Amino acid sequence: MTNSRLINSNDNNRLFRRLALLTVVVVYLLILIGGIVRSTGSGMGCPDWPKCFGSWVPPTEVSQLPPNYQEIYGAKLKGEIEFNAFKTWTEYLNRLFGAFTGLMIFATLVASVSYIKKDRPVFTVSLLTFLLVGFQGWLGSKVVSNELAPWLVTLHMLLAIVIVFFLLYVVARTYVGNIQIEKIGNKTLLNRWLFITIGLSLIQVLIGTQVREAMDVVTERLGNERRTEWIDNLGLSFYVHRSFSILIMILHIGLVYWLKKNIVTKGVLSQLTMVLLIMVGVEIISGVILAYLSVPAIVQPIHLTLATLALGLQFVIGLLINAKVVFTQNSVVKSSPINV
Structure with missing residues (x-):
């Protein structure tokens, strides 16, 4: 029974x-x-x-x-x-x-x-x-x-x-x-790096919304017939957003590096961080396409969705790194057949 x-x-x-x-x-x-x-x-x-x-x-x-x-x-x-x-x-x-x-x-x-x-x-x-x-x-x-x-x-x-x-x-x-999570040697450093990465990524998304709002103003003023001029008329927010993407990429490369340096066993975190790095890379490529190919409409929703996907994946990685602290319910932690 x-x-x-x-x-x-x-x-x-x-x-x-x-x-x-x-x-x-x-x-x-x-x-x-x-x-x-x-x-x-x-x-x-x-x-x-x-x-x-x-x-x-x-x-x-x-x-x-x-x-x-x-x-x-x-x-x-x-x-x-x-x-x-x-x-x-x-x-x-x-x-x-x-x-x-x-x-x-x-x-x-x-x-x-x-x-x-x-x-x-x-x-x-x-x-x-x-x-x-x-x-x-x-x-x-x-x-x-x-x-x-x-x-x-x-x-x-x-x-x-x-x-x-x-x-x-x-x-x-x-x-x-129900998943294998790595044992991590130095969680303090990794948590600080991830916290900075999530914070700056969120700022990057907010700057992106400002770019989008500027785009609405520009498209209304110039019209579709002057589409090639849209980017040049976006103003400072676009250039900040574009330059900030380099820092975001560096932070994600560093996240993968620090995780690999501090893990003791193999598990899902290594896979998730690699997926995250690839996702950020594709997002930056989509941003380049938007900037240099006159803002193709099909790429805009992809760029936005990748940004929110990346934020979500960062959040999950943070939860899994700190599973014992975040998930204090005994049915979650104590029943786990693995060390988290």
């Missing part, structure tokens, strides 16, 4: 880990889709919220709108509204995927109920994540009602990163006893 319960518990834990990990993937896909919305200028494809042009299913052609639709929605958008089916449906699909993401996070919360007794922080953080998603949905409505105010767009993205961090904490906490 005891063995049967243990098997059922292990199966439930495995299912929860997979669900939580899948939810993280879905959130990152939503960030990617959000980047596509921004890069294609589709953020106001639906000028109202939660409906789109007053309907739950948006129109596919202008004939489906009332003749005076520009009067209805144009005042809010400074009279510049022009129906574009591609932009409308791009934004609408973004909203639908956002709703699906909310359902996935709710499913994770429901599944985490089984952890209330055996590992309460899993349930607590899952609940906080769900509440934050509700706030994120409200904030999204304010982004629309305030006509894509830059500071609201930035806040919306930062909150998405916080939600990802919460989910990654849950995933890491439930995986700790």
Whole structure:
């Protein structure tokens, strides 16, 4: 009977880990889709919220709108509204995927109920994540009602990163006893290096949002026909962002070096840091493409998503390095068959 319960518990834990990990993937896909919305200028494809042009299913052609639709929605958008089916449906699909993401996070919360007794922080953080998603949905409505105010767009993205961090904490906490983590000799040095790397990477992302906001101003002023001039008109924030990327790369190379120098056994951390280094390298390459190939729209969401992926991976690496300190619940640490 005891063995049967243990098997059922292990199966439930495995299912929860997979669900939580899948939810993280879905959130990152939503960030990617959000980047596509921004890069294609589709953020106001639906000028109202939660409906789109007053309907739950948006129109596919202008004939489906009332003749005076520009009067209805144009005042809010400074009279510049022009129906574009591609932009409308791009934004609408973004909203639908956002709703699906909310359902996935709710499913994770429901599944985490089984952890209330055996590992309460899993349930607590899952609940906080769900509440934050509700706030994120409200904030999204304010982004629309305030006509894509830059500071609201930035806040919306930062909150998405916080939600990802919460989910990654849950995933890491439930995986700790099921993966091999290296023993590390000098954690103090490694932690300091990682802390600096995460801090400066976050600053780099914030500078990137300033570049993105400057890009919106430039594109509106110059238009698509002068696309080759966009980069030259971005101002100081772009040059700081571009130069800062060199420091970010050096920090990640140093992270890989210090980890290899201080590990005693083999494990997942070495693999994660190498993936992180490659990811940062690809992100820098995508930045070069944006700068020298007239900001191709397809590369912009990739650049943003890679930045948030890198931050998430840094966060997970930090959690795993300090697993014994961060995950104090005895069901996580004591049940682990490995030294963490």
